[in-house]
Amino acid sequence: MSVETKGLFEKEQIESFSNGRNEPDWVRDIRLKGLELSETAALPKPDKTKIDKWNFVQPRFKLNEKPKATSVSALAEELKALIGEETDEQNLLVQQDTSAVYSKLNAELAEKGVIFTDIQTALNKHADLVKPYFFGEAVKPEENRLTALHAALLNGGAFIYVPKNVEVELPLQAVFSLETPEAVLSNHVIVVAEENSSVTYVENYVSTTEEAAVANIIAEVYAKANARVAFGAVDNLGSNVTTYVVRRAHVEKDARVDWALGQMNDGNTVSENTTHLVGDGSWADTKTVSIGRGEQKQNFTTQIFHHGKHSEGHILKHGVMREAATAIFNGITKIEHGATKSNGVQTERVLMLSEKARGDANPILLIDEDDVTAGHAASVGQVDPLQMFYLMSRGISRTEAERLVIHGFLAPVVEQLPIESVKERMREAIERKVR
Template sequence: MMTETKLAMNEQDVRTFSEQNGEPEWLKEFRLQAFARAQVLPLPEVDKTKLNKWNFTQFTDFSVESTTYSALNELPEKVKALVDLENAKQNLYIQHNQTPAYLSLSESAKAQGVILTDILTAVKVHPELVQKFFMTEAVKVDEHRLTALHAALMNGGTFLYVPKNVVLEEPVQAIYVHDHETAPLFNHVLVVAEENSAVTYVENYISANDGAKGIVNIITEVIAGANAKIEYGAVDTLAKGVTTYVNRRGYTGRDAQIEWALGMMNDGNTISDNTTNLVGDGSVSHSKTVVVSRGKQTQNFTTRITHFGKNTESFILKHGVVKDASTMIFNGIGKIEHGASKSDAEQESRVLMLSEKARGDANPMLLIDEDDVMAGHAASVGRVDPVQLYYLMSRGISKNEAERLIIHGFLAPVVTQLPIESVKKQLTEVIERKVR
């Protein structure tokens, strides 16, 4: 039986927020209906993690004004390290808390009809496009309380649209800086690549200071049309005091491809859902995730790829390092629906333990409803391989340095996939700091 949930806002607050933003009527009604659902829907069911004591709904402020930047040299040092300061025409969006702080789109991208803007501007300037894709295919409002709450209270995010037959050579980069302790961030990222198009999108979630606190609720929808290709990279480094729900979803048309490279480096409690639905025949998705868990944090990561179309292919790779008294849970689900013949679902989950008090679980699952398919999985939880350690130490490398090299090699499959060198360097530095 569902029970009502007391939320920090009421229906009139939602209505007022939408009207003050000048949003179209469809979005205001969408928000209000979602808010009603959020009060009765349960929290998501997550294997081996109890979410009822996590704070996803209580906050004091909601809408806050934050810093904007007119030039790249005005950016905070943490952000400067992630961008090309010499290229003022790069495809770049920066958001400070809920406020769009900087936007740059190359002339060639504009000429090809590419749209890059914040999500709240997009619903007013490109309402037909946003309404067509916003929480209609990849993520549904009524999945559980957190998706409904997100739909009702969305207050930030990005809209990236690539028209048919457009191959965007330069990557699109988005940086979300969070430092407000009392106002939540409900960030929605909508990436759409139409038929025969291609785009690379890389994002960073960063806390401006290590003492940052708050609630972050992220939903990403990645829609790949027929024969489109989307490469999606992310590095999340939110602070210890931030409770994070992140839901990244993909939806593929015929012969489409979605590639995920996710570096999940938050220091606070995190629940993550990375799901791709291979709907079109011949579509492909590879999801690669690396995680480092430390302190007393609890992190739960579910990666699911569901095959609906024929001749579809998936690969899930998850490598995690867990230390101190932290808990890390990997759930990998490969599902082949009836009718998805000739499909191939593979997965690998590995957890490396660095402490006696740490807890790591790797739970691979294959759900097969079709006969003419291929599927396989591998999972392991263990310590640093003593043979590898001995090999390196026998060549004059100290034990600490040898362990460091093994850990970096263990996490390399995702680090090397990131297409922006500054982001790749940042992830490497974060890993170094967290496992030191």
């Protein structure tokens, strides 16, 4: 099935949906612009991956409201498993389909001006604060057909705002659950860290529907001067969910963004993670772990653009392909003219565990400045038969030996993840995939 949107969604539908959510006029205008563009714009062109037959469209984006939960204990078991034990200090947002069913922010943080809420509430109550960052410098609706569709059908997400000089010590956690068949989850997440602030944000994506669905996800991160943002995500959507996810950051002078991404979807996935180091002394560190299985196809592109002097960009990606899964791992380090004394380093490693599995690692350095340092490493290969023989000679079954090899291959990345809760979710997701 190709991505055909003309006639599927009407202008009146979009206007009615926007008005029903009491959105500002400028949001409605972005939606209508996205709808118009979705009929003419081209699909994104991920390297070496044909997506023109992928199913990125479903008829339902306006979903039934879910009842509110008064506590974590009232949530579904699969959601409670992601959240863990409920505490007084917990900062949590839970969204089922497109309904924010539970929200909690520490009172002390709220008093300091921290905002952590669902995107609909943010557009209703904090529209002036959201507006500069909503499809701001990081992402534009006109980039391609899928970003345009996202703008038109946006129906969920979160807004995080940390004022100047405020440090958020405990993580902010969001859980997004896709449960309705034939649905499009068009989630938009915005993280804004003002000067000298810090925050850790962790999001989890899961699905329970067994029928076809689509996740179209965009996250925008803005780290102002000397701010620190740690962004963790574990994507764990089912084999019936086609996923397009874009996560981008703009990092100003002496600011830092750490990405910890677990790409554990079972369905076809295109994922792009881009960081622009716009300020002098800015820093980005991206760590990604993925396991492919079945016949799924995946494309992961990680990009760091150095604009500021003395900027640091690090990319580390490990992927395991099982059965007949295929994946492309692209890493791009671009040092722009004028970004002197910058340093860009990247490593991509892919392990294939069957004859039909395919993995491709492509590290790319684009250097437009002389006075810099940059390096890359890549490897693609099958598991060492001597490793398997040694393990099996000790009485371990082939299945268990393969499980141990996968955990060992991914451990160097998982152990370096800067967010403890993401480490835990990652280990659980890895175990589920290799079980």
